[in-house]
Amino acid sequence: MPPPQAAASERDLATAFAAQRPQLRGIAYRMLGSYWDADDAVQEAWLRLQRAKTDEIDNLEAWLTVVISRVSVDLLRSRASRHEDIEADLPDNEPLPSTLGPETSALRADEVGTAMLVVLDTLGPLERLALVLHDVFGLSFDDIAPIVERSPAAARQLASRARRRIRHVDVPAERDRKREAVRAFLKASREGDFGSLLQLLDPEVELHADADVVATAAPAVDHGAPLLQAHVRGADAVARVFAGRAEQTQIALVDGLPGAAYAPDGMPWAVYAIHLPDDRISRIEVIGNPAQLTDLAIVLE
Known part of the structure; x- marks a missing residue:
């Protein structure tokens, strides 16, 4: 002791x-x-x-x-499957742009994170890091430089290069696209439309649910709660978790992107982070841990 x-x-x-x-x-x-x-x-x-x-x-x-x-x-x-792409960094002597254009001016912090998630796989690790630390969390490039092990000028260039890749993302349009996908998913779940669920889910979709939400859902299965497990993989298996269920789940913004929430009294008891990189849902993360829920920005719609 x-x-x-x-x-x-x-x-x-x-x-x-x-x-x-x-x-x-x-x-x-x-x-x-x-x-x-x-x-x-x-x-x-x-x-x-x-x-x-x-x-x-x-x-x-x-x-x-x-x-x-x-x-x-x-x-x-x-x-990473291709290290040559993800390891690509800028040399310290790459010239800085002569003027600050749309690609180098700071974006709104609340939209940077959202836009990044849309094009995440096109950004190298250090590009992501420099942009997140500077544009979202407000660190200076002098502070970022030792973290990315580059000079301040190179750290600035990493963020600038990432910013150029996300500047074409239409965040409101992306939210609308995902909102419609979530709405279709919830509708198919409630109606038990198994065929539509299979069309909405990627064949290799993964469902992750934390221990808190699995424990909370289990006693309510007879009342329409999803058949949650810690990990489920594949469109058929994930569709069976939700088919004919999730009646009380509603659309919500989760950290700026459309997802869903179980909030029968207006207070979220569980959230569904729904990942939709293209036209099908690739991953669903169900979070019910109270401490983790407090870390999330959840807006019920």
Whole structure:
């Protein structure tokens, strides 16, 4: 059993980390495009903090930003199928643009994250990181430079290159497209239209549900709750989870993009993050953990 002073120190560390968790999760999610992967990255950051010599950390927020950034980059690189594309970075001596045009001016922070998720797979890890840290979280390029291990000028160029790739994304139109897909999915679920569900789902669609929401849904299955499991893969299996169910689920914006929420009393008890990279749903993440729900920006529609 640890001495009282050590136990108090551990509690203080956990409290300090919890205060930083929403920002860490936000960085990881915008980098990785998956709440599950983002949670893994945040957990790894916590493990690294526990192993670190915390008395040598002068600025915990800055230290954790570096850690979550590098963990996210490592996860991206490990999942990449073509390293030559994802490793591509800018040399320090690439010339800066002579004028600031639409591709280099800062975009609205709330739309940068949304636009990034639309074209996520076209951005290299360091491009994503520089753009997220600068345009979404407001870090200077002087602060970003050591995180991406480049000069400030090169860090600026990484963000600029990413910004050029997302500037053509019509965020309102993208929200409308996804909203209609979510509406069609919920309609087919409620009506038990199995054929329409199969048309809406990618053949390799994956469903992830956390332990809290699985436990909450299980007793309510006889009343129309989805047949949730921790992990379900394939259009046929996922369609069976929802067919004839989800009567009380409604459309909601989840971190700026259309998804769904179970909110019978106007307070979300569970959210469905629905990923739609093209014309079919590729992934559904169901989140019911109260601490994680508080980290999300949820707007019921």
